[in-house]
Amino acid sequence: MTSPTQGTATRYDKEREWLLPQGVVARQLATHELAPRPKRKARAAAFDELSGNTTLGVHLSEIAPGGQKHGHRHVDEAVIYIVTGRGWSELRQDDDKPDQRVEWQAGDLIAIPANAWHKHYNSDPDNPTLQLAFKNTRLLRKLFGSRGFVYANDFRFDDRYADEDDYWTLREPTEDGAIRINVIRDCLAEKLTELPEESGAGRGVSLQRYEMGGHLMLDVAMIEVVRRGYIRAHKQLTEEALYVLSGRGRTHLWQEGGPARTLKWRAGDLICPPLGVWQEHLTEGHDPARFLVVRNNFLQLALGTGHGLFDTVLPNRLPDLLEHNQAPALSAAQIGLEP
Numbered sequence: 208m209t210s211p212t213q214g215t216a217t218r219y220d221k222e223r224e225w226l227l228p229q230g231v232v233a234r235q236l237a238t239h240e241l242a243p244r245p246k247r248k249a250r251a252a253a254f255d256e257l258s259g260n261t262t263l264g265v266h267l268s269e270i271a272p273g274g275q276k277h278g279h280r281h282v283d284e285a286v287i288y289i290v291t292g293r294g295w296s297e298l299r300q301d302d303d304k305p306d307q308r309v310e311w312q313a314g315d316l317i318a319i320p321a322n323a324w325h326k327h328y329n330s331d332p333d334n335p336t337l338q339l340a341f342k343n344t345r346l347l348r349k350l351f352g353s354r355g356f357v358y359a360n361d362f363r364f365d366d367r368y369a370d371e372d373d374y375w376t377l378r379e380p381t382e383d384g385a386i387r388i389n390v391i392r393d394c395l396a397e398k399l400t401e402l403p404e405e406s407g408a409g410r411g412v413s414l415q416r417y418e419m420g421g422h423l424m425l426d427v428a429m430i431e432v433v434r435r436g437y438i439r440a441h442k443q444l445t446e447e448a449l450y451v452l453s454g455r456g457r458t459h460l461w462q463e464g465g466p467a468r469t470l471k472w473r474a475g476d477l478i479c480p481p482l483g484v485w486q487e488h489l490t491e492g493h494d495p496a497r498f499l500v501v502r503n504n505f506l507q508l509a510l511g512t513g514h515g516l517f518d519t520v521l522p523n524r525l526p527d528l529l530e531h532n533q534a535p536a537l538s539a540a541q542i543g544l545e546p
């Protein structure tokens with residue numbers, strides 16, 4: 208079906224009970240169309256299929272006024288942005304520890320550490336709350352071929368979260384310039400670092416990366432672009448989602464010898480640039496634009512190419528390998544087999 212108000216085609220997956228918008232941009236999430244999910248007793252939409260993504264899940268779900276979600280745990284990494292409303296989550300790692308309570312409201316971003324027990328509550332008796340969850344579930348389901356591995360797994364990632372007293376107030380810089388933090392209060396108020404022109408990021412681009420929940424695959428960053436600024440043309444090796452926190456602008460997408468398209472966006476929209484396609488983002492109007500960017504970085508992580516936000520340079524391994532094959536073989540004495 209097509210929703211004339213949003214200009215985005217959607218389909219409904221009866222088995223998974225998901226409303227699935229298609230295309231590249233989902234419009235105005237705070238008022239986005241939702242469909243009932245009887246098995247979760249909630250209304251939701253899943254942006255899993257935007258840009259044909261297969262490794263990054265993005266789910267918008269509602270908690271009714273004064274309501275709560277089912278408590279559960281899962282191995283997948285997740286971060287949740289609060290689109291509207293206020294409430295709290297109860298989390299714990301250890302089965303025998305008391306829950307830790309974390310309050311949140313619209314504009315906050317909270318990490319759900321891998322396989323920690325968690326349950327969400329809406330504290331507003333009159334209004335629903337909308338949570339936008341970014342997760343790597345679909346990749347894990349694919350890699351391990353088992354729902355139980357993700358949802359009924361007793362392994363504890365206590366190196367990521369061990370019910371520490373200061374876990375939900377922690378804020379510390381990491382060696383590579385990120386901030387280690389597990390709840391960001393008011394994403395719009397975060398101070399970002401302006402990147403110099405020679406960084407090659409574009410014009411008037413500020414950035415801050417975050418390490419949340421001990422996550423390895425899910426990369427979180429905030430990017431702001433000044434009025435009449437831009438993020439330069441690039442293509443990358445990650446599926447990603449950009450939630451527009453403020454401002455408005457346009458995105459150019461193109462392929463060499465293929466189709467090109469310009470898409471307009473404004474605060475409240477969700478953009479998922481397709482994997483491996485050239486993308487460029489430009490601001491319009493009088494204000495800067497700020498994005499919350501969440502990416503599934505598993506390919507760069509696995510290949511050891513770092514957290515590059517813009518281009519992924521694949522390692523060129525061949526020259527070294529050929530060198531090694533020209534080197535003389537080690538003697539038995541050199542590898543310690545003989546005295």
Ligand SMILES: [Fe+2]
Binds near residue numbers: 279280281285319325
């Ligand atoms: Fe969850």
